[in-house]
Structures are given as structure tokens and as C-alpha cells.
Amino acid sequence: MAFDAKIIREEFPILDQEVEGGKLVYFDNAASAQKPLSVIEKEAQFYKNDFSNIHRSAHELSRRSTIAFEEARKYVLKHFNAPKDHTAVFTRGATEGLNIVARCFGEKFLSEGDEIILSEMEHHANIVPWQLCAMRTGAKIKVAKILPDGSLDIENLKSLVGARTKIISIAHASNVLGTINDVAEISRIAKKAGAVFCVDGAQSAPHFLDDISEIECDFFACSAHKCYGPTGEGALIAKTDILNEMDVWQGGGDMIENVSWEGTTFRNAPERFEAGTPNIAGAVAFAEALKFMDSLDKSAVRVYEDELLKRATDHLMKIEGVKILGTAPQKVPLISFVCGNIHHNDISTMLDANGIAVRSGHHCAEPLMNTLGIKGSCRASMAFYNTLEEVDYFAKKLSSIVKLFA
Numbered sequence: 001m002a003f004d005a006k007i008i009r010e011e012f013p014i015l016d017q018e019v020e021g022g023k024l025v026y027f028d029n030a031a032s033a034q035k036p037l038s039v040i041e042k043e044a045q046f047y048k049n050d051f052s053n054i055h056r057s058a059h060e061l062s063r064r065s066t067i068a069f070e071e072a073r074k075y076v077l078k079h080f081n082a083p084k085d086h087t088a089v090f091t092r093g094a095t096e097g098l099n100i101v102a103r104c105f106g107e108k109f110l111s112e113g114d115e116i117i118l119s120e121m122e123h124h125a126n127i128v129p130w131q132l133c134a135m136r137t138g139a140k141i142k143v144a145k146i147l148p149d150g151s152l153d154i155e156n157l158k159s160l161v162g163a164r165t166k167i168i169s170i171a172h173a174s175n176v177l178g179t180i181n182d183v184a185e186i187s188r189i190a191k192k193a194g195a196v197f198c199v200d201g202a203q204s205a206p207h208f209l210d211d212i213s214e215i216e217c218d219f220f221a222c223s224a225h226k227c228y229g230p231t232g233e234g235a236l237i238a239k240t241d242i243l244n245e246m247d248v249w250q251g252g253g254d255m256i257e258n259v260s261w262e263g264t265t266f267r268n269a270p271e272r273f274e275a276g277t278p279n280i281a282g283a284v285a286f287a288e289a290l291k292f293m294d295s296l297d298k299s300a301v302r303v304y305e306d307e308l309l310k311r312a313t314d315h316l317m318k319i320e321g322v323k324i325l326g327t328a329p330q331k332v333p334l335i336s337f338v339c340g341n342i343h344h345n346d347i348s349t350m351l352d353a354n355g356i357a358v359r360s361g362h363h364c365a366e367p368l369m370n371t372l373g374i375k376g377s378c379r380a381s382m383a384f385y386n387t388l389e390e391v392d393y394f395a396k397k398l399s400s401i402v403k404l405f406a
Contacts, residue, residue, distance in 0.1 A: 126171060
């Protein structure tokens with residue numbers, strides 16, 4: 001049975017509105033996806049009926065809240081098919097997850113002269129934490145190049161791996177190019193070198209691409225708000241034993257075992273990295289968002305999102321002056337593009353005047369912008385609730401805007 005986006009859209013009330021006198025076309029999903037009614041209602045019902053602080057009381061509401069929080073953790077692990085020896089640390093998002101790895105693992109186990117391998121397509125969240133780690137440890141960062149079509153140059157990455165390679169950290173999918181990287185292959189490269197492999201899953205997780213048992217990565221970070229869940233919530237998934245060897249992230253309640261003036265001992269993971277009161281409702285809503293995703297036919301969604309991407313790509317390739325950034329064979333449904341000498345902010349502003357929401361700027365990927373020789377771009381990023389008619393409308397309006405500057 002073919003995937004029907006129009007039926008799915010009924011679950012997303014925010015999409016049913018007009019902006020600037022036209023029907024909203026929301027093509028900013030790589031920044032944040034919208035939320036289905038089930039997620040909105042789950043969080044509201046949790047606050048209405050079950051909320052209390054967790055872990056530290058025997059009363060009924062605390063018990064309910066604790067159960068809901070821990071069941072959410074179990075569902076996150078289930079959704080991403082994490083092996084049984086893994087756990088999920090709830091974070092504020094992929095950015096915090098990557099910072100935890102760089103700070104609590106990297107700074108503990110790296111020494112001067114050790115090497116960290118990243119790629120040219122990384123988001124700042126998978127660059128800056130490692131730069132801080134390198135600054136504090138004396139480690140060096142090596143950067144794998146991309147090919148002209150925006151694919152990762154695997155052979156170049158292999159050439160960077162050496163005896164001092166300790167960590168490889170790569171995005172599963174690029175937030176600018178859309179490129180889907182072969183993270184299973186990179187995992188094999190890392191294992192052969194005896195290096196730890198960290199995956200930034202922020203852009204891949206919304207598209208059913210992440211099976212941790214297949215990838216066999218050491219760390220996996222993702223954000224709820226890109227997976228149709230709430231903001232301020234995410235997960236870092238890793239082997240429990242590795243997490244227990246790492247330094248703690250923050251100090252405070254719930255992450256401690258015993259505290260005295262002589263010193264403090266810490267709990268094991270995941271609580272070890274969850275100091276203070278967590279975003280309990282956010283975790284519950286995150287699990288509900290993943291349940292919503294799991295209620296869909298994953299194969300049909302992938303086929304449909306590929307159709308959206310192909311339709312948009314075909315349209316934009318026919319518009320004189322428009323250049324698509326990234327034409328790798330395997331992509332998530334997003335297109336970044338430039339329009340000659342027209343500033344990307346002007347394009348996005350004029351699209352907004354027609355009810356079309358896209359992102360413009362450097363997309364938190366300034367090193368990639370430098371590689372591409374540009375200051376920024378527009379990005380249209382689609383989700384399974386978008387329609388082919390919206391793609392057609394977007395392309396029509398973009399073509400008209402470009403002609404105005406001709």
C-alpha cells in the first residue's frame with residue numbers, strides 16, 4: 001500500500017494554517033520537525049495526571065513518574081535496536097550527547113599526540129567539542145575530505161587512520177548536503193584501528209536509518225525534536241561498561257552514590273550522567289514520538305521521502321541559476337542550494353512571503369561552507385508529512401523569485 005502523506009498530516013495540526021496569505025509549506029524539518037497530536041497529548045496528560053519528581057520518593061505520583069521515565073528509556077533503546085549491554089543517557093539533545101563523549105571520554109583517555117578523525121561535512125556540534133578536547137589534551141584533529149558530489153571520501157578517511165587514531169566521530173547524515181554516510185563501514189575501519197567510533201545521529205534518526213546493532217558504533221547521539229518529539233530532549237546510547245569508565249559530566253543530585261566531606265562516589269550509568277532533575281516529561285514525550293514513528297511502515301516512508309527528494313531535485317535542476325549542494329547517491333530528503341549572486345537570506349525571506357518555510361545561513365557548518373567556497377545557502381528539508389504538491393509549489397515560487405533578480 002502506498003504511503004499517504006495527506007492522512008498523516010491530520011496528526012499534525014500546526015500544518016493546517018495559512019502564513020502570509022498562503023497555505024503553510026514547512027520545509028525546515030532538518031532544524032526541527034513538527035509534533036503529532038499523540039506526542040502533544042502525551043506530554044499534556046503526563047503533567048495533568050502523573051507528574052512528580054523521580055527516583056527519590058515512595059509516594060504514588062513519584063512512582064508513576066519514575067516508571068514512565070524508565071519505560072521511556074527502554075523504548076528509546078528498543079527503537080534504535082541497541083544491544084542489551086547498552087544503555088541510554090537522557091540528554092538535552094545530540095549536542096549535549098556529543099559534548100559528553102568529547103569531555104568525559106575524550107579528555108579522560110586521550111593523550112598528547114593522539115588523533116581524532118572528523119569529516120569536512122560535520123555540524124559544529126561534532127567539531128567544537130572535539131576542538132576543546134584537543135586543546136585540553138594535546139590531541140590532534142584530522143579531517144576527512146568530501147568528494148565533489150558531497151559523498152565522504154572513504155579512501156581519504158582510511159589514509160588518515162594511523163597508530164595514534166583513538167576516536168572517529170562522523171555524522172550519519174549531513175545537515176547541509178543530505179549525504180548518508182556508510183557508518184557501518186566506518187565502524188569497521190575504526191575497529192580495525194582499535195579506535196572508538198562515535199555517530200552523530202541528529203539528521204539520520206528522523207528517517208529510520210539508525211540500527212545500532214548493525215552500525216556497531218561505540219556512541220550514538222540524537223535529538224528528540226528532529227524525531228517529531230519535544231525540544232530540550234535527546235539521548236546518548238553507548239555500552240554501559242564504557243560509560244561507567246568515563247568521568248562524570250555534572251555533579252549534583254541523583255548521579256551520586258554517597259557524599260561526604262571526605263569525598264563523593266558516583267552511580268553507574270545512565271544515572272551517572274543525569275545530575276539533577278531531568279526533563280521527565282520530555283523523555284516520556286520522546287518515547288511517544290518514537291512510538292508514532294514505529295507505527296508507520298518504515299519501508300513505505302523511505303520510498304516516499306526518496307520520491308519527495310527526487311521531485312524537488314528534478315525541479316531545482318531545471319531552474320537556471322540554481323545550484324544544488326550535494327548530489328550523493330544516498331541522501332536524506334533535504335536540498336541545500338544557492339542561486340547565483342542572490343543572497344540566501346533574500347531567497348528565504350521571499351519564500352516566506354509565499355508561506356514557504358526554509359532555512360538560510362551556514363547551517364552550523366562553517367568549515368563546510370569554506371570548503372564549498374560560499375558564505376551560506378538555503379536549505380529545504382522535507383519530512384513524511386510533506387506532499388508532492390508542496391514540492392511543486394515551492395519550486396514554482398523559487399523559479400519566480402530567481403527570475404525577479406535576472
